[in-house]
Every structure is written in C-alpha cells, then in structure tokens.
Amino acid sequence: MGPATAMNLGRLLTQTARRLPDAVALAWGERRWTFAELDARVDRLCAALRARGIGQGDRILTHARNGNAMFEMMWAAFKLGAVWVPTNFRLTPAEVGYLAATSRPRAMLRDRGFAEHAAAVRATGHCALVLAVEDAGPEETAYEAALAAATPPPPDHEAEVAYGDPLWFFFTSGTTGRPKAAILTHGQMGFVVTNHLADLFPGTTERDASLVVAPLSHGAGIHQLGQVARGARTVLLPTERLDVEEAWRLVEEHRVSNMFTVPTILTALVEHPAVDRYDHSSLRHVIYAGAPMYRADQKRALEKLGPCLVQYFGLGEVTGNITVLRPDQHSLADDESLPLGSCGSARTAMDIAILDAGGKRLPPGETGEICVRGPAVFAGYFENPEANEKAVRGGWFHTGDLGHLDARGFLTVTGRESDMYISGGSNVYPREVEEAILTHPGVLECAVVGLPHPRWGESGIAAVVPRPGQAVSEAEVLAHLAGRLARYKQPLRVVVWEALPKSGYGKIPKRLVQDRLRAEGIGF
Structure with missing residues (x-):
C-alpha cells in the first residue's frame, strides 16, 4: 500500500454536494x-x-x-x-x-x-x-x-x-506537429486546483458564479475544477458559438464574478457594444491566458471592465501554473513601478529559470528559454519517450517559449522559439513587432511571421485586420512603424485581411498564417 x-x-x-446540496452547480x-x-x-x-x-x-x-x-x-x-x-x-x-x-x-x-x-x-x-x-x-x-x-x-x-495515477490526457494544441497527450495526475491536479484558488481567483465561495466562454476540454475545464471545489456556479453559453451579447447578459443575470478567457475572446468581449448595455460590476477575476495580450488591447479591457484582469502564463504540461499577474498589478497608466508587458511572477510553489542553449541560468534581463519546475508539472507525454527527453532535461521542464526575467522575478515572454526569425543575421521577435503595429488606431488584430527572403535569409510579413468601418493600407502601417522599430525588425510587406486564421481555442497559430500567405502566393 x-x-x-x-x-x-x-x-x-x-x-461540495454534501456541503451545499441545494446550491446551483450548473446553469x-x-x-x-x-x-x-x-x-x-x-x-x-x-x-x-x-x-x-x-x-x-x-x-x-x-x-x-x-x-x-x-x-x-x-x-x-x-x-x-x-x-x-x-x-x-x-x-x-x-x-x-x-x-x-x-x-x-x-x-x-x-x-x-x-x-x-x-x-x-x-x-x-x-x-x-x-x-x-x-x-x-x-x-x-x-x-x-x-x-x-x-x-x-x-x-x-x-x-x-495514488498520487501519480493519471486522471486526464490533456492534448497539446500541436503547434509543433501532431498533438501529444500530456498526462495529468490526481496528485498534481490537487495542487493545481489549490494553486488556482490561491493565485487566480482567491476568495471564491458558493456565492460566486463563473461563466464558461472557452471549450471545457482545455484550460476552461481546469478552471471549473476550482469552482466546483468551492461550490461556485458554473454558467455555460447556450450554444458553442461565442455570442458576446448573450455572454454579457449572463454576466448580469448570474452576477458572474470570474471567467477564464484567451486574449482574442477577451478582446471580442470588450470590443462589442453589448459591454456597455449590461451590468458587469460583479466581475472580480477575468482571467486571460494561452497567448500574450497586447498592451493596447489590455488597456481597452481595463477601461471597460475596471481592475479585474488576471493574466497567467502556462501550458497544458504545467497546467497553467507558471506565472500570475494580479488585478492590482495591471495598470492603465504606464506606471514604471508595475511590471508592464510582463505576464507576472512565479505562481506559489513554482520555480522559473531562463536557460541558455547549454542549460545554464541566464541573469535578469537576458533572453533565453523559459524553464519551470514544481508540483504542477505533468507526468510526461503518454508513450512518447522522445518528447519526454526533449521536454524534461537537467531537472527542468522546457517550455519552448523565449523570455526574460527582471530583477524582481517578473517574466516577459518574447515569443515561441519557433516564431523567432533571423533577418540579416539579427533575431526578430514577432511579438515586439505586433505590439508596435497594434498602437496604430486603425488596426484591430495582427500577426507577424518570418518567411524565406533571397537576400536577408528571412524577412517579416505582417497580416493586419482593420477595425470595423476603418480602412488601413500597407503604406500607413509601414509609416507608423518607421520611428518605432529598428529597420531590421520592420516587416517588408503588410497584407490586409478581413480576419486572421484561429485555432479551435481562439489562438492565432503562426503556422496557419504562414500557410495562408503561401496559399495566396505572398512571399519574397
């Protein structure tokens, strides 16, 4: 035994059913x-x-x-x-x-x-x-x-x-090829639920309600475990489509206090005129994860919703448990004392290191691979020893994401290792370029990818989506970037699309953007 x-x-x-038999569990x-x-x-x-x-x-x-x-x-x-x-x-x-x-x-x-x-x-x-x-x-x-x-x-x-008995096969979204089954266990998930309650939505009780706006198969399902543990009500949208009007109506009806979203969903909620028609003052923890949120989008969300945004950085293999940026660490003003552009600091009982290619720790401010260890790390990929060897090395889980820590331990993600491209011998991180493009008032969404270039090795192409009722041109976007980014970081081309390709979880995989550019014959 x-x-x-x-x-x-x-x-x-x-x-919870014994403690609160008559409380509404699911609506x-x-x-x-x-x-x-x-x-x-x-x-x-x-x-x-x-x-x-x-x-x-x-x-x-x-x-x-x-x-x-x-x-x-x-x-x-x-x-x-x-x-x-x-x-x-x-x-x-x-x-x-x-x-x-x-x-x-x-x-x-x-x-x-x-x-x-x-x-x-x-x-x-x-x-x-x-x-x-x-x-x-x-x-x-x-x-x-x-x-x-x-x-x-x-x-x-x-x-x-037993602690290590599997409970959930969490399929990774397959950005690096075919999806892999990450093994989550009873013991690990007991820790994750506790940590979510401590770090993401503290103070949750049976008086709370949580609106589900993303598929329960992934992060939203993990989020709901903590709601059930505390006796909070889970509210589902009536259909699989994200009906923003209905989402805000449900927030008002159920006095929803928390929800789990991804940045694209949060931006859709905030951009819709329904945000002004319903009472959302009950919201305490609007959690966004799964991709970085651009500063321009973050500011608009703060203007509309007030100080209730919670960001975390994590992946399925660490079950969302890497960093947290609390509501009081978000700011509309560009306050130097706050970690602007950061996705937060290490979650309780988790440890983060920035490692170089040789597995050596890098000092604050230097960019390398984000690695993590602690009780939230999964038990490995199901029957995939090759992937396991690559993911866990030297006592750390290697995320495949690049970033840097500041002296206080706040993490900034600069992008996927696979998203970075090298133009004329210099590293270009698409995230930085996208942040600059999104400060253009006519741009709603954008994605920057590197494609092969005969002279520079690789160069950037930006796909942009204009705001409703506005037009934006390649020349305008390039002129906007002229004083904001070094020449080598600026994309050589800008295409204007009605929408960006998105995965089933609302992310914008760079692979899909590259595929569409190639399909449309756009390159150098």
Whole structure:
C-alpha cells in the first residue's frame, strides 16, 4: 500500500454536494442542476460505465460541445479512477481518429451530430462502447437512457488512487506537429486546483458564479475544477458559438464574478457594444491566458471592465501554473513601478529559470528559454519517450517559449522559439513587432511571421485586420512603424485581411498564417 498522499479528485464534487446540496452547480440555457443533482447524475454515470466493464485506468474519449454531459463525464471519469480524454469539438473525424489511435480509449462519449467522429474512432479498433447524446445510432448507447437505467452506487464509491495515477490526457494544441497527450495526475491536479484558488481567483465561495466562454476540454475545464471545489456556479453559453451579447447578459443575470478567457475572446468581449448595455460590476477575476495580450488591447479591457484582469502564463504540461499577474498589478497608466508587458511572477510553489542553449541560468534581463519546475508539472507525454527527453532535461521542464526575467522575478515572454526569425543575421521577435503595429488606431488584430527572403535569409510579413468601418493600407502601417522599430525588425510587406486564421481555442497559430500567405502566393 502506497503513502496516503492522494485524494481522488472526483471527491471535490462529492464533498461540495454534501456541503451545499441545494446550491446551483450548473446553469445551461434554461436548465439548472443543483450540486446534489449533478453529483447523483455523475454517480449513475459511474454505475453505467462500471456495469459495462469500464474502470480504473481505462481511458474515456469525450468529443462534445460544452454541456452537462461533458461536465458529468469529466467527474465520472475522475471518480472511476479512469482517464478523461477530451478533444476539441471542432476537430475533424480523422483528427479525432488519430487521438483515439494515440490514447487507445475503451469508451467514448459523443455529442449529437458527431456520429462520423464516433465511426472514425471505432475504425481504429478502440471504443466498442459509445455513449451518444440525443441521436444514438444502432451500435451506440443512448446517454440519458444509460443513466436512467443505472443503479446508484453506494456512498464513497470513488476509486482509491495514488498520487501519480493519471486522471486526464490533456492534448497539446500541436503547434509543433501532431498533438501529444500530456498526462495529468490526481496528485498534481490537487495542487493545481489549490494553486488556482490561491493565485487566480482567491476568495471564491458558493456565492460566486463563473461563466464558461472557452471549450471545457482545455484550460476552461481546469478552471471549473476550482469552482466546483468551492461550490461556485458554473454558467455555460447556450450554444458553442461565442455570442458576446448573450455572454454579457449572463454576466448580469448570474452576477458572474470570474471567467477564464484567451486574449482574442477577451478582446471580442470588450470590443462589442453589448459591454456597455449590461451590468458587469460583479466581475472580480477575468482571467486571460494561452497567448500574450497586447498592451493596447489590455488597456481597452481595463477601461471597460475596471481592475479585474488576471493574466497567467502556462501550458497544458504545467497546467497553467507558471506565472500570475494580479488585478492590482495591471495598470492603465504606464506606471514604471508595475511590471508592464510582463505576464507576472512565479505562481506559489513554482520555480522559473531562463536557460541558455547549454542549460545554464541566464541573469535578469537576458533572453533565453523559459524553464519551470514544481508540483504542477505533468507526468510526461503518454508513450512518447522522445518528447519526454526533449521536454524534461537537467531537472527542468522546457517550455519552448523565449523570455526574460527582471530583477524582481517578473517574466516577459518574447515569443515561441519557433516564431523567432533571423533577418540579416539579427533575431526578430514577432511579438515586439505586433505590439508596435497594434498602437496604430486603425488596426484591430495582427500577426507577424518570418518567411524565406533571397537576400536577408528571412524577412517579416505582417497580416493586419482593420477595425470595423476603418480602412488601413500597407503604406500607413509601414509609416507608423518607421520611428518605432529598428529597420531590421520592420516587416517588408503588410497584407490586409478581413480576419486572421484561429485555432479551435481562439489562438492565432503562426503556422496557419504562414500557410495562408503561401496559399495566396505572398512571399519574397
């Protein structure tokens, strides 16, 4: 018997349901589930899965939009000691088939309309059991019917787990090729939930409500664990589309106090006229992560929402747990005493170092690879020793991101190692160029990438999106940059697009920008 150091993370729901049985746990459209109701449904789902031979260590693929079924399956997988394997619902059947082949799940939950995805998964030889929401086919099991027929398990039925037992396969977004399954464990995630409660949304109780505006398969799902632990209400948008008007209406109706977003979503929320039509004074912690937020966008968000912005830097492998920049560390004024342009300092019990190519620590102010260690670091990639060797070296997790620390320990991310390009022998960090372009009043969004150049090796191309009702030209953008950036950093070309390509999580992968430029024959 191992040491008594791990709690089954599914018991967070069990405990809250006992403490606050009648509090609303989940609100979705017109429907409401109390913690007692949600817990009872999760327990019945556990029984239904156990009756079909699914248990400890088995992987459960989940391909669903945000909804009660997805939320319930997450908690059921945890309680069973199984492994939750959620996908981004926007993936194609072939992409989900690849994730199934990688993770070898024994069961699958699929949302309505995703029969083709289930067929692609079954074609891999995995997932004989498919639970389908609403439109079950002949080879599938209807989700609600399975719950209704299940015999509720006895109290305290949750599987006994060890600290290192896997709980969640968190698929990385695949910016460096095909997605990899990062293994998150019960012990590690117990720490992450505690740290989120300490550093990101302190003081959260059952009097709070959290609006979900991003897929539960990734950062938003991690965020909701802390809400359930504290008995706060989780509010889902009625459809998978980001309806900004509806989002602000829900903030007012539920007195939403926190939400997890990415910068592109936060900018969309702030830019929409609905932000002025609804009462959002209840917001205390509007968390943004997943990509750096440009200073111009940050200022507009602060003007509209007040001092409630919380930034963190993290990745799936460290489960969001690298830095935090609190509301009181954000500022509208360019106050020198505040870490402007920084994504914050190390999260509680986490350690950050900037290392050079040889693994040596660099002093404050010098740019190198951002490396991290501490209890939030994952247990490795599933069955991928090569990737594990590359990621964890010399006692540090290597993020693949570049940045520098100041003397106080505040981190500034300068970009992905893979985003940097070398023009005429000098390193160019696209983030710096993008920051400068976004100070142009007519530019809403932009992305800068390096492409091969016959003379300079590589040179920059900027793709810009104008603000609604405004026009912007290549000449204007280049003139705007003339006094702001060294010549070698300025892009040689500027293209104007109606929109930038975005991933299913609202990020702007540079790879997609480069692909579109090549497809349109734009280069040097």
